Amino acid sequence: VALPNLRPGGYSLSASVGGVSLVNSSVWVDTYTKPPYTLELRPDRRAVFAGDDVTFSARARFFDGTPVIGLPLRVDAPGVNSLTTDTNGEATFQVRLVTRGLSVSITAARAELGEVGASASLEVFPSAVDVHWSGSVAEGIAEVRLRARQVSLDRINGGERLDRCCLHDLSLGAPLTGQLITGRIEREYETRTETGELYDYISKQVLKQYNYESKFVVVDTFRVTTDSLGDATYRFAALPDTYYRVSVGSVDSQGRPSEDYGYQYGVHGQASPPDRETDGTLEFGGKQSWRTGQVVEAEYDLGGIPAPARTNAYLFYTLRLGLGVVQVQSEPVFRLPFREEDIPNTSLTAVYFDGRRYSAAHAPVDYDASERALSLKITPDKAEYRPGDTVGLTIRATDINNRPAAATVNLNVVDEALYAVRSDNVDLVRDLYTEYSARVPADELVTRFSHFHLPRFTGGGTGGEPFGVSAREAFQDAVIFRTIVTDAGGNGTVSFQLPDNLTTWRLTYQAFTAKLEATSGTVALPATLPFFVNLLASDSYRDGDAPAIVARTYGDKLKAGDDVTIGVELAGPASLTTKVSARAFEAKAIALPALAAGDYTLTVSATGPDGLIDAVRRTIHVQPSFLRREAVDFRLVSAGMQVTGPTSGLTTVQFADYDRATLLAALARMRWEWGDRVEQELARSLGAQWLRDLNGQRPATSAGFDIGRYEVPNESDAIAILPYGSADLE
Structure with missing residues (x-):
């Protein structure tokens, strides 16, 4: 689904067919910065007794799997404040004599563009x-x-x-x-x-x-x-x-x-009162879902034991898009076959009359979706890729009996770093056969996919490279959103080109057949280099800033102490060309000149032992100010009128009847006036009436003004300001 230009915030996305809601989901639109690497934190046990010692293990990895070596970490734990990762990108620390529930966190000690951190909790039991x-x-x-x-x-x-x-x-x-x-x-x-x-x-x-x-x-x-x-x-x-x-x-x-x-x-x-005086429960003998043709056996229990037999004391009925099976009986055990039309689920209700009072129980009867399991095997043509490589995928779909299946397969490939900003899990079988789908006809499919294709990119730069190597500059958050259909033999192929990110690309797939056999899952596609430069620099600065960028070199071809050379070229309203010496895994700060407003191209390269080389290129925007303000304007509509907004961002235009719009706020305040005084009651009544007349709003709970509540007995021409008052205002 291609989203329109939206303001940052939360939105609801729903799909329906014929007025029947199929799926509702939330979508969050926001500006974001992906973290440069990921942190993990794990305790050696998930639970301990009070007084035990606990060891925590921290691990730092770039998203392509390369360890982040020599990374200083800030630790929030009793007795521990800081750590530095070793040559495996790992570090450990111990918390002694834990006495209560413990939550520990680690964060990057150095400034990063994106938020980087991890936390772990520990359950502490006071006694054995x-x-x-x-x-x-x-x-x-x-x-x-x-x-x-x-x-x-x-x-x-x-x-x-x-x-x-x-x-x-x-x-x-x-x-x-x-x-x-x-x-x-x-x-x-x-x-x-x-x-x-x-x-x-x-x-x-x-x-x-x-x-x-x-x-x-x-x-x-x-x-x-x-x-x-x-x-x-x-x-x-x-x-x-x-x-x-x-x-x-x-x-x-x-x-x-x-x-x-x-x-x-x-x-x-x-x-x-004994437990059986409360509403009962429906027990299914430990079973939670059924395949078609299986018998659902439900027992009505009170207080954890079967309710007694009683002549015509039980009413059982099913609900699915209306009333289904209805049966009155004398025994607490009810049986019915799970039918094809009960997919994805139905609801069972039992009502019991003990001669004095009624009690009831409700429970869903869910479909065992394993009966319609689909298997999808996706095989990449390589175990590991380089930036700009073309990925070839072989796809094979088979049913529960391992027979080939013609399936529709939705594929998307997204940078794993994006899921570190906001996690996402896809389970098509759960969505299709969810317990909440009782309102959804079983022949309608719940699925998500898009035919929106990202523009292709050309990979690294060509010709005229300042450091003799093609710089990585095509960085994307997503590669493809594509739908294919496997052939009668269950086979299909997909190919696409990777951008220049060093990351693990998460391939998410969702597949289904005409019989509503379904499956979903993920496949990891790592894209890495044996030697690379990691750049810490913002993409926007303010006019007059003289920032320092940070360059770091990593890769499995480097070892601690290796010499590297960092090259920097800045082109734009201000320029810089320089080279500095550094060590492997060292964070090297390089000062840029004062920047004037405009756009710049920043290229950073690194060369290491045995001819290792890499370069990245970024575009930097320098603007006069970061100040933003909301402006509101009011104009009467006239012929030929043009509405203008800012050069960037959204402009919201609202049209309203001038005469009515000036009254709505005041009438709303009147409608919700609180209190029992006569003028407050009258304001509520008139506000509701006028809102209805002017704007079509219903009066909600207002029942109109009742003057009789305020009439004073024996004084026909007097009313009180309060229902229990007199004509005397004092």
Whole structure:
């Protein structure tokens, strides 16, 4: 999709067919600067116990995979402030005696054009013992049920998916037998202290002001030992309508404490409502998706157990673009086959009547898209490329049975550095068969691609090169956006020329067939050089600036201590030609002369041992000022009128009825006037009415002005300023 000229900001992009929304996505338009390299930071473990030491590993890489050697880093970590990467572009540091959750970050110590940084977090468990409690009240007796389990970090550090929602569950190990648990019961009460008075001039009332504070008093302490299942119970007398705070704790073999606390509400002479009084759940026996022809078996549960059988007490129905299957039955188990027309999903609802009240549960019934898996193999003609190379790709598409498939394949090739500015993940199968697609007909396809092709470029400069080498100057963020169709044998080919970036190009593909078999993924296409110069220079300066640019040399053909020569040529309103000596991986600052307004061509070259050479060329814009301001103008429309704006940027033009436009703001303020005074109520009513008459706006919640609310009894000619007032204004 070729975007129009847009202001920076967020936009919503949607696609629909026949009024049915297929996909909605957000698009962010902004000016950006790509980072020159990427930083990574990893701890040696994802979770530790309090008091453990942790080692962090930092790594710096250019986007083509070349290590950034000798890079100074700023570190935000306890006891560590700075690092420098080694000959592999790596560095390590240790944080000792971690006591709580830890977040560590690294950033480039030297100024860079783009933001460069990385962070890592660490989960810290206070103890190897987990203590949990739950409670209930019956007949004035509160029962505290306790459970102690071992905390094991093996699953978390073993690489299982780490979500905050399930972190605690992943850490739970075996029950602890004979574990001592201590506890404290506190009763909560509230104190109220008068702090003054406030007079409301509108309502003409004196209102007292209070400060409320919750306090606790200890009513009991206890010590219990867990049984063979890791459980223990403690009971105490609970007063009616009273909150209690329950605090429990235990200590592991290393003396590390584990604590848990919460609140229990006491209700005298009445048991706490059992869980089954809440809405139930639909259980599918652990299954989450189904292929066509498979039977969906759903069980209606209350409080974690199957609901009881009851004559005609269950209503099951499906929803997909309207009402589907409807069935009334006596058993809590409902079965239906998953059909072709249920793709990508349908919704199942169960309603249960226990003779006294209704409860309900809802759940999606999703399609198992693996049934329509498509395999796409993309083979580059080289393992590694040079800037300006032509890339040849061989494509083969096969179905789930490894048979050739004629597929439509969308391809885009984008600089990996751009994804460091804003990440992106593509999953066509999820988009096509998403659980949110119940409103989407199954014969309509969700996909994204563009037929917009970038202009071709010619690669490095030709002829007249100041340093005897073609300078790299064609730098692009994206190479192609292209759609191809594989033949009946499932085969296809694509070729395109790379620009001069040293990076890894991310090839993203999305493929689908007429049967809606689908797949998506990425392929890395590295483009690198054995020796290259890295230039740190802005593309714009202010008139009169005398900046210093920074040149650095890298590559796997260099080693620490190698001598290199940096050459600089500046052409434009001001000029410079110079050469300086440097060492491999050294950041060499080179001063430019004072720059006058205009455009410049900056060429920087580097020569190293054994004839190694590289050069880059950039265009620099120097302008009188960076100052920008928004200007607003108002003009009456006349015949032949021309609207002019700035030489760059967007100009927004709005047309409005002159008479109406002058009233809209005032009427909007009237419409949303707050208060119960008679003039405030009248303003709301009139504002809503006039907005509707002038601009077609609906009056929303306004119900009109009711003069009867303000009439004073026994005084037919008088109204009060407030509904509860009198005719006397005082």
